[in-house]
Amino acid sequence: MSRKFALLVATALTIASPLLTAAAVQAQSVPAGYDPAYAKIIEAANQEGALSIYSATDAAAVSELLKGFEALYPKIKLEYADQNSTEMYNRFISEAAANSGTADLMWSSAMDLQIKLVNDGYAQPYASPEVKTLPAWANWKNEAYGTTAEPIVFAYNKRLVAEADVPKTHADLTKLLTDKADAFKGKVTSYDPERSGVGFLYITQDAQASKSTWDLVKAMGQTGVKLYTSSGAMIERLTSGEHTIGYNMIGSYVLERQKKDPASIGVVLPSDYTIIMSRIAFIPKAAKHPNAAKLFLDYLLSKPGQEAMVARYMGSIRTDLAHINPTADMPEAMLRPIHVGPELLTYLDQVKRLKFLKDWQKSLQGK
Numbered sequence: 001m002s003r004k005f006a007l008l009v010a011t012a013l014t015i016a017s018p019l020l021t022a023a024a025v026q027a028q029s030v031p032a033g034y035d036p037a038y039a040k041i042i043e044a045a046n047q048e049g050a051l052s053i054y055s056a057t058d059a060a061a062v063s064e065l066l067k068g069f070e071a072l073y074p075k076i077k078l079e080y081a082d083q084n085s086t087e088m089y090n091r092f093i094s095e096a097a098a099n100s101g102t103a104d105l106m107w108s109s110a111m112d113l114q115i116k117l118v119n120d121g122y123a124q125p126y127a128s129p130e131v132k133t134l135p136a137w138a139n140w141k142n143e144a145y146g147t148t149a150e151p152i153v154f155a156y157n158k159r160l161v162a163e164a165d166v167p168k169t170h171a172d173l174t175k176l177l178t179d180k181a182d183a184f185k186g187k188v189t190s191y192d193p194e195r196s197g198v199g200f201l202y203i204t205q206d207a208q209a210s211k212s213t214w215d216l217v218k219a220m221g222q223t224g225v226k227l228y229t230s231s232g233a234m235i236e237r238l239t240s241g242e243h244t245i246g247y248n249m250i251g252s253y254v255l256e257r258q259k260k261d262p263a264s265i266g267v268v269l270p271s272d273y274t275i276i277m278s279r280i281a282f283i284p285k286a287a288k289h290p291n292a293a294k295l296f297l298d299y300l301l302s303k304p305g306q307e308a309m310v311a312r313y314m315g316s317i318r319t320d321l322a323h324i325n326p327t328a329d330m331p332e333a334m335l336r337p338i339h340v341g342p343e344l345l346t347y348l349d350q351v352k353r354l355k356f357l358k359d360w361q362k363s364l365q366g367k
Helices: 003-029 038-048 058-073 084-099 111-119 172-177 197-209 211-222 231-241 251-260 289-299 303-310 341-346 350-364
Strands: 051-055 076-083 105-108 144-146 150-158 188-191 224-229 245-250 265-268 275-279 281-282 335-337
Touching: 038 051, 038 289, 051 084, 051 289, 058 076, 058 289, 058 303, 084 111, 105 289, 111 144, 111 172, 111 281, 111 341, 144 275, 150 231, 150 341, 172 211, 172 245, 197 211, 197 245, 197 275, 197 341, 211 245, 211 350, 224 231, 224 265, 231 245, 231 251, 231 265, 231 341, 251 265, 281 303, 289 303, 289 335, 303 341, 341 350
Parallel strands: 051 076, 051 105, 188 224, 188 245, 275 335
Antiparallel strands: 105 281, 144 281, 150 245, 150 265, 150 275
């Protein structure tokens, strides 16, 4: 090689090296297994520079998930607003009506309210690269995605409920509260379906799963069941002993509390059937930062994102991580996942809702 030619090659490499380095950095930022064209979404999201999330999940419960996302995409300023699911729904509707822009991503355990928003045309479709890892029931039209697989459980105070009395099925719970109504007077707690979106969802799912649900509601009524809108309030009262049995509680919260206080809190995944709920995420059409929302949704469904949530007892929705879920040892036939789709709209019809709540009140009163 002549000295002149070598000099030309060296000069060309020197000029090209910044470009090569930039391309390498860009390639590294695309998650493994994704189409290289995904780099365009990353670039657009970085230019947007912000991401607004409305969520019904406490920020503290997903702090590692949020930190993981921020570490991957430091150019995106994340604003995470956690709130009650009903407040979140109403806030979104108000902002959409005002045409003032909405959150970039909606994420809530009130599955029916999320699906109503999607069904009413507020969501934009997005085919996540992670969709192939999800069960069919967790994706509706690439607009609404289930992001967790969390059991709905019974909880009890280990110090105050005899081992022989611990109910293993819904029928066991009905029998226990019927036979020992006086012993459990004021000691049973659950969500208030008239004031809690998730509480209404879970009891309607029970009613669809078993006609005996109304017998259970009647039995709870005989004990003077105490109803709340917050999982935290119920868990605190179970731990203190003010209440001793909790019905239809979100498993992730109870399991995490059990880890901190194993001597006080017991958890039962009902063996006749266990409802599996999922926190639904969607990207609104009016999102100001849709590309940043796509990155977050994909991270939420990715292995690292799912593992961060499993560490906080929110079961993974991914089929390749099901073995680390709280329900891993249960036969699939005993699991009753709430499908992400229009079936969730049934009891949002006002006539059906009012009739259901009327039946609820009648059963509580023993009528």
